[in-house]
Amino acid sequence: MNVRDTAEKCGFEIVAGEEALDRDISGVYCCDLLSFAMGRAPEDCAWITVMGNMNSVAVASLADVACIVLCDGVRPDAEMMKKARQEDIAILCSGVPAFETGKMIFDTI
C-alpha cells in the first residue's frame, strides 16, 4: 500500500513530501539511533522514530526508505521540513507510541 493510503487508514497526519506519497511501503522499521537506522532500515520501509530533526531526512534519503513516521506526538522542526521538501521525503505524524504506530502500519499494508 502506498504512503498516502496508509496515512489515511491509520489516521496519521501528512506533514511533508506530497511528491512521495505514491510510493509503496513494503515493511516497518523502528529505531531512533541514526547509524542503526542507516545500516539496517530496509529499502521502501516506513521508518518510525522520535528524531524530528533534519538529520533524519538525510538518513531516510540515503537509506531509501518510503517515508518517515514521527511517533508519540513528535513534530518536525523547521529545518527538517525544509530538508524534506528538498529531498522529496514524506513525513507522517502519529500521536501514539512507536509500537502502536508500527502495528497499525503493519496491519494496514
Add this chain to the structure above:
Amino acid sequence: MTFNYDVPGDDFTRAGEASGDLKKKLKKLGFPSSVIRRVSIALYEGEINMVIHANGGHITADVNTDEINLTLADVGPGIPDIEKAMQDGYSTASDQVRNLGFGAGMGLPNMKRNSDEISIETELGVGTTVRMKILNQ
C-alpha cells in the same frame, strides 16, 4: 570521473550533503541501487565522523564502472585506538551529539560493513585518512 567535496566542521545542517550529492550522481550514471546504498551509507558515516570528531575535512570520490573509491581526509585529532573505534557500540561522541541521534558507535563498523576494502591511516594530532573501495557487483 572524480568528485570532490569539502565537509564543514561542526555543522550538522550541512552534514550529508556530499553523500546526498554523490548518491544522485551515481543514480544518473546508472549504478544498481544496492551499490548506491552501500556507497551512501559508507560515505555518510564518514562525513558525520568528520563533522563530529575532526572539524571537517575533504572527500574525494573516484567513480569507475567497476568500482568506487572514496578517500576521506581530515586534519583532526586522530584516532587513539582504532581497534576500539571499530567495535560496534564504542563511541566518544558528546551528549549533545547523542541527543541528535548520533554517537551509537556504529560509524566505522557501518563503513567497514558496506565497503569491500577499508584502510585507515591515523596519527594523533595530525589527522586521519580513510580509504574505502566499493565494487560495482
